Amino acid sequence: MRSSASPIRQGLTDGLPFIAVVIPFGMLFGVVSAEAGLNMFEALSFSVVVIAGAAQFTALQLLTEHVPTFLVLTSALAVNLRMAMYSASLTPHVGPAPLWQRAIIAYFTIDQSYACAIAAYERNPHWTTQDKVRYFFAAVVMICPLWYVATAAGAWVGSGIPDGLALDFAVPITFIAMTGPMLRTGAHRAAALMSVVLSLTFAFLPYNLGLLVAGLGAMITGAQVELWLERRTGTTPPTPQEAK
Amino acid sequence: MTEISSTALWTVIIGLGLGSFALRFVFIGLIGDRQMPEWALRHLRYTAVAILPGLVAPLVVWPPATGGSFDLPRVLAGIVTLAVGYVTKNVLAAIVAGAATLYALLYLLG
Numbered sequence: 001m002r003s004s005a006s007p008i009r010q011g012l013t014d015g016l017p018f019i020a021v022v023i024p025f026g027m028l029f030g031v032v033s034a035e036a037g038l039n040m041f042e043a044l045s046f047s048v049v050v051i052a053g054a055a056q057f058t059a060l061q062l063l064t065e066h067v068p069t070f071l072v073l074t075s076a077l078a079v080n081l082r083m084a085m086y087s088a089s090l091t092p093h094v095g096p097a098p099l100w101q102r103a104i105i106a107y108f109t110i111d112q113s114y115a116c117a118i119a120a121y122e123r124n125p126h127w128t129t130q131d132k133v134r135y136f137f138a139a140v141v142m143i144c145p146l147w148y149v150a151t152a153a154g155a156w157v158g159s160g161i162p163d164g165l166a167l168d169f170a171v172p173i174t175f176i177a178m179t180g181p182m183l184r185t186g187a188h189r190a191a192a193l194m195s196v197v198l199s200l201t202f203a204f205l206p207y208n209l210g211l212l213v214a215g216l217g218a219m220i221t222g223a224q225v226e227l228w229l230e231r232r233t234g235t236t237p238p239t240p241q242e243a244k
Numbered sequence: 245m246t247e248i249s250s251t252a253l254w255t256v257i258i259g260l261g262l263g264s265f266a267l268r269f270v271f272i273g274l275i276g277d278r279q280m281p282e283w284a285l286r287h288l289r290y291t292a293v294a295i296l297p298g299l300v301a302p303l304v305v306w307p308p309a310t311g312g313s314f315d316l317p318r319v320l321a322g323i324v325t326l327a328v329g330y331v332t333k334n335v336l337a338a339i340v341a342g343a344a345t346l347y348a349l350l351y352l353l354g
Contacts, residue, residue, distance in 0.1 A: 014335070017336065017339050036248060037248055038248070038253070042253060042257075045257055046257050049257050049258065049260075049261035050257065050260045050261045050264055051264070052264050055260060055264065056260075059256050059260055063252060063253065063256060064248060066248075069252050069255050069256060069259075072252075072256050073255075073256060073259045073260060073263065076256070076260050077260065077263045077264070077267070080263070080264050080267055081267065082295055082299075083264060083268045084267045084268070084270055084271065085291050085295060086291065086295075087267065087268050087269065087270055087271040087272045087273075088270075088271040088272075088275075088284075088288055088291070089288045089291035089292065090271075090272055091271045091272050091275050091276075091280065091288075092280060092285060092288065094272065095275060095276045095277040095278070096276070096277035099273065099276070102273050102276070103269065103273060106265060106269040106272050106273055107265060107268065109268040109272075111296075111299065114292070115296060118291070118292045119292070119335075166309065166346060166347070166350060168307065168308060168309040169303075169307070169309070169318055169321065169346055171300070171303065172300040172303045172304050172322060172325075173321065173322070173339055173342040173343060173346070174339060175296045175299060175300045176300055176304075176325040176326050176329065176338070176342065177325050177328075177329045177336075177338035177339045177342060178296065178329070178335055179292075179296050179297055179326065179329065180325070180326050180327075180328065180329020180330040180331075180333070180335075180338055181329055181330070181333040181334070181335065182293050182296075183293065183330055187290065188290065188293045191290040191293045191294050192293040192297045193297075195293065195294050195295070195296075195297040195298040195301070196297045196298065196301040199297070199298030199299075199301045199302060200301055200302060200305060203306075210298075210302075211295070211298050211299060214294070214295075214298035215291070215294045215295045215298060216294075217294075218290065218293070218294030218297075218298065219288070219290045219291060219294045221290075221294075222287070222289065222290025222293065222294060223283070223286040223287045223289075223290065226286060226289075227286070
């Protein structure tokens, strides 16, 4: 659709909507940090070093409850396990890039940058590795610094954005909006449906582990439906990863 | 409530930072441009549609903002966003439609 625009321009454009997500949540983390007794430097360090919203909230919550440090780390890392799946999913695309670029991409792998990147890579199968790396950096160049700034601002001001704006729903809306165009084949639709069913069924599991069950179950569903569709039609649908 | 000790805080910040980086680096950094087996690629193709819907489904059905109770404006806004995104393949149009639905319903029902 916009495949004629340069990777950098597409990255900048695709990153824009997430400003509405990152500012309120960064501020909220800053506010919660301040309430837990952290100073601005500590709150900012948290966001710069860890750079993962849900895991940061989990860790901070458990710290205020004086849970043993080892358990705080284990629980927060469990919340972040999906990052390993994102890492695997990005590897066929940016694996050939130099190690230092892959290290920077790894640091900036968050839900938003991953979702933007994988959608753009599927939309633009002709991109070179360097195009893909440029896109990734362009998409995060605004999201991630804003996460830091918003955290510091929240910790400094001590209050977030008023509830009446319903910005809590910015995260679901942006991710749902990105998922819609991804549902290209029956296999994608089946995987997404299985993900919803399993995540609601296993929502009772602690530490976000229900999401992991949903993710693995849905990936297997997608792969199996793809195999089944191939057998039925006798053809292999062209896929971006194979087309590189 | 007593203060969080400085040692505990910095242990968690640094440990969680290193651990999160390790999770993000494990495949991208260690596999690099080595070819992955076909069965692995077949599963990885569905990572985004396997994780993102599961990430948001509980937030739509049990929104934290309403204390986890079912909220018609949020559920309908989610459905409209998905429908517009699916039909138009335009992310921005889907976001605008979803946000408009949410605000309109919150205003009408609130």
